[in-house]
Amino acid sequence: AIQLTQSPSSLSASVGDRVTITCRTSQGINRDLAWFQQKPGEAPNLLIFDASDLESGVPSRFSGSGSGTHFTLTISSLQPEDFATYYCQQFNSYPLTFGGGTKVEFK
């Protein structure tokens, strides 16, 4: 199975900050990567697919980049509703696998 390693596992930030989360995969997956946001007590919510395509309805402050084994999720200006946990997920091969998550907390 392809392993996904996210860093950092948690970070503290303030409203308006630029935040970058990294996801590295154990083997190349082209651009077959998605990013999810999860708030406490809720299901994950799809933000980005194909490494950089924004899901409909997702604010443009979210962006993704990367290919192969190195990917990033960037929030250009953190908003109060963005404090959550973020997960990357690969769909290049089965079994589908997720990263361990990055918790974005209020500084």
Place this chain on the structure above:
Amino acid sequence: QVQLQESGPGLVKPSETLSLTCTVSGGSITNYYWSWVRQSPGKGLEWIGYVYYNGRTKYNPSVKSAVTMTVDMSKNQFSLRLRSVTAADSAVYYCARLGRVGELFDYWGQGTLVTVSS
């Protein structure tokens, strides 16, 4: 708007079978892949497998020997059975739709907590 809702017991005894059903509303179960994902503090998010609307399945090797997924098109439902559970199977279980030919988790249920305990 597609909506998914999990149902089933919240408490299962060790060595018994965990059974959950997901009811899909606002859309047809036809032509899509339907999946189960679980989340526990110790193991994060884990994909369990999928069932296609025609009954074809694919499972995560980590649980393959113990899992069965089925679909009931007449009720717009799909189901999960996990045999011989242990405490390690305690988790929040989500049902989800795998859109774009089985690649993207685009719709999720709210999740249901299942605890394995005697």
